[in-house]
Amino acid sequence: MSDTNIDSQSGSSIDTPEHRYTSALAQDIEVGWQDFWAENGTFHTPNPVGALADPNRTEPLGEKVFVQDMFPYPSGVGLHVGHPLGFIGTDVYSRFKRMTGHNVLYTMGFDAFGLPAEQYAVQTGQHPAITTNANIANMRRQLRRLGLSHDMRRSVSTTDPEFYRWTQWIFSQVFNAWYDDSPDVDGARPISELIEMFESGERCTPDGTPWADLSAGQRNVIIDDHRLAYISEAPVNWCPGLGTVVANEEVTSDGRSDRGNFPVFKRNMRQWMMRITTYADRLIDDLELLDWPDSVKNMQRNWIGRSNGAKVDFASDAGPISVFTTRPDTLFGASFLVLSPEHPFVDQLADPACTPGITEQIAAYRTQAEGKKEFELQDDTREKTGVFTGAYATNPVNGEPVPIWIADYVLMGYGTGAIMAVPCGDTRDFDFARKFDLPIPAIQEPPASWFEERDLDVTLDTRQWPEAFVGDAPYVNSTNEHLQLDGLVNKVEGIAVMNAWLERAGVGEATVNYKLRDWLFSRQRYWGEPFPIVYDADGNPHSIPDSMLPVELPETDEFAPRTFDPNDAMSNPESPLDRLDNWMNVELDLGDGMQTYRRDSNVMPQWAGSCWYQMRYIDPLDDERFCAVENEEYWMGPRTDVRPDHPGGIDLYVGGVEHAVLHLLYARFWHKVLFDLGHVSSVEPYARLFNQGYIQAYAFKDEREIYVEAAEVNGNTDEGWTHNGEPVTREYGKMGKSLKNAVSPDEMYEAYGADTLRLYEMTGGPLDSSRPWETRDVVGMYRFLQRLWRNVIDESTGECNVVDTPADEDTLKLLDRFRRPRRDGRAPLQHRHRQADRAQ
Amino acid sequence: MDELHFNTAIAKLIELNNAVTKLDATPRDVAEPMVTMLAPLVPHIAEELWRKLGHGSGRDDGGTITYVDFPVADPSLLVDDTVELPIQINGKVRSRVSVAADADKATIEAAALADPKVIEALAGGEPKKLIVVPGRMVNVVV
Structure with a gap:
């Protein structure tokens, strides 16, 4: 195969030796080997059982490693060079693992349900399945040309009925x-x-x-x-x-x-x-x-937002008003209550006989609050509004009457729909108290440095404080005949002492609350x-x-x-x-x-398929189960040999940090349900997660703030930048079609070949750091590969020209300085360095 | 490689390749490990060179570099790669100790405690404090 490739490489210019590593030769070599890998099933990975089993191969290939990228949405726009950074990283890793005695599961699927294909269908009438399949075919072509070592038998799309059958299951x-x-x-x-x-x-x-x-x-x-x-x-x-x-x-x-x-x-x-x-x-x-x-x-x-706190009951004429607080230790500082305007007690508490006009005031306040959206209500910088109901509740810890207000920043859907306000220790409550001239009792003595920074003498007269004090400090004014917080200095102790008292006194209880819905x-x-x-x-x-x-x-x-x-x-x-x-x-x-x-006329959200796709990679052809038990156990089972509490799951999962709470939380949830029901042996889907960095690029805007083609811009940092002679401004950030700075991998394959592109992307820093894209720097890696080629191949004959005389000691040392150490249990060099660093 | 810091591997491979370029001819015992180490990064050119080097036509390796063993370092050459660390006794440099450049803390400690000057200073006792900064120095307080 290789000889044919090189023979076909004869049309270059007279100056160029016939067998130089040119972009044309690189392309021939690359396409030739990609065909070879596909025809020979080079990256086919055997399973223990089922259609993909190959009992003769599993053992000799060694210990298993399951490597996975977060699979892409098959966009119609195609890839730019920023997209495959993580894919190249996982490919290098997978190939390295294959060469060090591992059985590697590595493939790529498509997360193909979603809005863009549907919106395209709405505009054109073309069925989303047709659009999606065409986009998948284009993306597969682009990724294949990069030389990724995927086992393509395992590649699935969430839109395949054979796949979503199991999502439904x-x-x-x-x-x-x-x-x-x-x-x-x-x-x-x-x-x-x-x-x-x-x-x-x-x-x-x-x-x-x-x-x-x-x-x-x-x-x-x-x-x-x-x-x-x-x-x-x-x-x-x-x-x-x-x-x-x-x-x-x-x-x-x-x-x-x-x-x-x-x-x-x-x-x-x-x-x-x-x-x-x-x-x-x-x-x-x-x-x-x-x-x-x-x-x-x-x-x-x-995101889950677990907090330990307490439910506290404040007695009122309408009955006990329960509030949830994460800081029960500050109860002595609670000087008013704020209820959601929809709180069921409000109408009973607001007595027009005592407070004339209160019913109308509350009705008007509710009307204006309804017009606001939740994000506005939760915006702490907004001007505080509220209405005093005219009624009082009793602070259970000191018997003080506390005024009851309503305000729209307290939401009925969160907690109990009522809060206790501790203005000295909470910024929002402090602002509210200042605005409506409510008392601000001090219950902590802030450190002297806090006052110094605010140019104040130390004082517990909160009228002089410019803002609330938020933090740990010794408690003051926080003692009654059954309970003493004064003398304590941290909130963990304070909360424990207060919660014990609340439960003893029967006016509250310790609770755990979550933000997760x-x-x-x-x-x-x-x-x-x-x-x-x-x-x-x-x-x-x-x-x-x-x-x-x-x-x-x-x-x-x-x-x-x-x-x-x-x-x-x-x-x-x-x-x-x-x-x-x-x-x-x-x-x-x-x-x-x-x-x-x-x-049911609904459909599932676009997160459904990605909740479990790794199990289908494992067993894509099984039509009896979503994944055979033995195969899941082999590829994802807990590695108790690594750590007694190893949860199992994918050995390396690479993707962007933007999926931190959506996909990664949902997938963990589904996996745990499947684990509880006995369908999988792993407790977690992804044992190791790695967030790759991003490839960033300069974009240029003209005076109308419209992006211009970055490739057509001239200039430098000293003299400024121009496009068609007009001055333009430069900004640094994402790469994308709309920013007119996208570079397609196809351009790079043509100019240099996929190997040069891979090397350039990997050389820009550790995989987790972002790096700039500079098209003019790519050639450096190309020249390196040309030198490498020349060191092994005679450019005029195309024959191998290495000699069998042994290398000198100096070259061998250079070689051994960074080669992988022996497979005898010694840690890799780099790892040992890191341990040494940590030990310092 | 396990930490996915491929950039450092690339930098070293470029350095090696540059050194090889200066030689009159490329020895096979450098070319072959260099090509195999580059294979995960640039698999196509590596396959091609591997084939040119006379490998990969047999059935046992599937005709590809994919499953060829990644090179293993020769430890005798690794040990030569040593650094000399100053040993301070009570704050003053009294001796030096040679250790492998990548030696961990325990190894350096053991080497320092075996140093004649340190043994002399300890006079059979235990050091009050033994501070090791790998790659930099050892400080013994007696």
Whole structure:
């Protein structure tokens, strides 16, 4: 093969030796070897059992390594050179592992459901499947040309019915499961076991009525209340501009959809939810088992937002007002309460006989609050507003009367809809107290340095404080006859002492609270996985038996949900599937004879397929199971030989940090459900996570702030930059088509070849750091490969010209200075250096 | 490689290749390990050169460099790569000790404690403090 390639390489200029490593020769070599690898199945990786098993190969190939990239969405735009940075990194790693005695599972799939293909379909009428498959074919071509060593037999797309059949199957598993939080189980179990427990009386029904005395409908309500996938009438993020609801994670910090940038409104709607909250503790605690960047672990911890605090009851005329606080130790400083305007006690507390006009004031305040969106309400920099109800509650710790206010920054959906305000120690409460002239009792003595920085003498007269003091400091004024915080200096102790007193006194209890909410799981769109659910005449959901999966997407030529004026908050979703009556109504025998059912018109969110795709890489051809037990155990089972508490999962997972809380949290949740139900042996899907950096580039804007082609810009940092003679300004950041600074890999293959591009991308720094793209620097790597070639090949004859005389000692030392050490258990050089560094 | 710091490997391979360029001819015992070490990074040219070097046509390796063993260092050459660290006794440099450049803390400690000057200073006792800064120095407080 190689000889033919080189013979075909004769047309170069007279000066160039016939067998020089030119871009044309590089291309011939590269395409030739890519064909060779494909024809010979060079990267085919054997499984222990099933269709991809090869008992003669698993053993000799050695220890397993499962390497995976976060799979891409097959965009129609194609790749630029910034995209494959991580892919090249995993390929180099996989190839290195193959050469050091490992059996490497490495492939690439496509996360292909989603909006762009659907929007293209809406505009052109072309079915999203056609667009998607064409885009996948183009991306596969671009990636193949890069020389990635994927086992292509394992490449899947989430849009393949053979793939989403199993996404639907997993959904059914989640739907037919409940969370048993008893200490000896603490995990998901099949719904059938819950029913048995109710029938036998081992478990009481919520109100104590014997199971046998309940009607079928009442039983259904109880069962559905336990399911890990359930339908809920709940506040959701309705996005009229997209015509669909979106998850909390898909709403930006300014309250808009991350796709399309439309306003998002909180509305009560009937939607599918996943009970991810039942896994909150395990999702936090098991982070300890993972070899992940601390930054990503922290983002997950913050997103789940577990905090220890207390529920405290303040007596009032309307009954005890419960507040949740993360700082019960500051209770002595609570000088007023703030209730959400919708709090059920408000009307009873606001007595127009005592406070004339209060009813009207509150009504007016509620009206203006309703017009605001949640992100506005949570914006701490906003001017504080509120209304005093005229009523007082009693602070349980010192018996002081505290005024009760309403304000829109307290949300009914979070906690109890009421807060205790401790203005001396909380910035928002401090601002509120200042504005409405409420007392600010000091309960901590800030350190002298705090006063110095603010140019103040040390004082506990908070009227002189410019702001709240937030932090640990000795408590003051925090003692009653049963309780003493004065003298303590840190909040952990303070909280423990206060919580013990609250429980003793019967006015509160220690609690754990979470920011995490259940996962909104339905979308009113077309291009997603249909739900494997039908509804009977009474509207009860039933999962479709496995034998009837997949529920394939029906054909249609109307792909759009109805969209509305982006600001029409009161519009209602109408999904594309709703319109297809022939598909929506179906006759099935689910065990009660043939009956008519109605299908679910929602589709799953684009995160569904990526929750479990690694298991399909393992066993892409298995049509009995989503993944054979033996194969999952081999590729993902816990590596107790590495660490006794190793959770199992993929050995190296590479992708962008932007997936820290969406994909990575959802995938962990599904994996844990599958683990609890006994379908997988690994506790976690991704043992080691690595965030690759980004390739960044300069972009140029003209005076109208419009991007110009970066490749056509002239100039330098001293003299400035011009485009067609006009001055332009330079900025540094992402690479992309819209920024007119994208460089396609195809250009680089043509100019230098894939090997040069790979080397250039890998040389810019450790894989986790970002690096600039400079097209003019690529040639440096090309010249290196030319020298390498010349050191081995005679450029005029194309023959190998190495000599068999031994190398001198100096060259050998240079060689051995960085070669991999022996396979006898000594750590690699680099690793030992790192340990030495840490030991300092 | 396990830390995915491929840039340092590339820098060293460029250095090696430059050294080879200065030689009159390329010895096979340098060319072959160099090509195999480059194979994960630049697999196509590596396959081609490997074939040119006379490998890869047999059935046992599948005709490819993919599963060829990554080179293993010769430890006798590694040991030569040593550094000399100053040994301070009570803050003053009293001796020097030679250790492998990548020696870890424990190894350096052991080497320092075996130094005649240190043994003399300790006079059979234990050091009050033994501070090792790998690659830099050893400080013994007696």
